[in-house]
Amino acid sequence: MSGGHGKEIALVWLALVAISMISVLIVEGAASPLVASTAAVLLAAVKAHFVVSHFMEVKRQHKPLRLILSAWTAVVSAGILAVVWS
Amino acid sequence: MCGFAFLFGLFVAARFDAEDLFDASRRQLSVGFGLANTIILLSSGALVAYACRLARAGEWGRSARWTLAAVAVGGAFGVCKVLEWTLKARAGITPTTNEYFGYYFALTGIHFLHYLIGLVALLIIAKCARSSASESDRLRWLEMGAAYWHMVDLLWFFIFALLYLLRSQP
Numbered sequence: 254m255s256g257g258h259g260k261e262i263a264l265v266w267l268a269l270v271a272i273s274m275i276s277v278l279i280v281e282g283a284a285s286p287l288v289a290s291t292a293a294v295l296l297a298a299v300k301a302h303f304v305v306s307h308f309m310e311v312k313r314q315h316k317p318l319r320l321i322l323s324a325w326t327a328v329v330s331a332g333i334l335a336v337v338w339s
Numbered sequence: 340m341c342g343f344a345f346l347f348g349l350f351v352a353a354r355f356d357a358e359d360l361f362d363a364s365r366r367q368l369s370v371g372f373g374l375a376n377t378i379i380l381l382s383s384g385a386l387v388a389y390a391c392r393l394a395r396a397g398e399w400g401r402s403a404r405w406t407l408a409a410v411a412v413g414g415a416f417g418v419c420k421v422l423e424w425t426l427k428a429r430a431g432i433t434p435t436t437n438e439y440f441g442y443y444f445a446l447t448g449i450h451f452l453h454y455l456i457g458l459v460a461l462l463i464i465a466k467c468a469r470s471s472a473s474e475s476d477r478l479r480w481l482e483m484g485a486a487y488w489h490m491v492d493l494l495w496f497f498i499f500a501l502l503y504l505l506r507s508q509p
Contacts, residue, residue: 262388266381266382266385269385270381277370281370286506286508289504289506294500301493304492305493308388308485309485309489318486322493325340328344339355
């Protein structure tokens with residue numbers, strides 16, 4: 254990859270990989286099941302946001318699509334956590 | 340996307356009623372496989388995103404090559420997933436083993452179908468990058484294919500979290 258395009262994508266990729274590894278470390282670590290599960294879901298939502306914003310570039314165009322995907326991510330995450338915390 | 344949201348809801352509801360079973364079954368999965376597949380799809384998505392930016396800059400030749408690179412990397416997900424299912428089958432674990440594995444094979448199986456469609460779409464789009472179609476048409480196909488591929492990635496983030504990472508015991 255070269256140039257400004259590649260650099261931004263590479264940095265986002267690095268962040269996504271790091272977040273994925275952190276989520277595994279948290280779950281496999283000493284955190285309580287509730288904390289670990291919450292972290293897993295929230296970090297999945299963070300990754301989804303990064304993909305929508307920086308890979309799909311929905312922040313630059315297609316505002317309705319950005320809203321729909323963001324809403325989907327929020328609803329799915331909230332729904333899962335509501336059951337996990339109940 | 341809504342279909343998957345519904346399946347996710349069914350899974351967490353079923354997990355609520357059988358936490359011990361779901362947790363014991365989850366421990367039979369390899370988080371390493373899940374993490375590897377996550378990184379593979381992320382990487383493929385990054386390559387597709389780069390291919391899109393190249394296409395918008397008019398660099399269609401390079402865009403086609405990077406799209407093919409995304410296909411090659413994305414192909415590794417399929418290899419890993421089939422290997423994982425094979426290992427499960429050899430261990431005697433099937434969709435009928437218990438409720439958790441019913442959901443495991445359903446979620447990963449349906450996701451795999453979407454993945455295959457996305458992979459084929461990217462291959463076709465890479466081929467069309469150098470066709471005689473108008474630039475706006477080629478860009479629209481690429482962006483649609485890329486958006487679909489990112490959706491496959493997005494869904495996997497939550498499948499990974501639900502199946503491999505949600506635990507109820509220390």
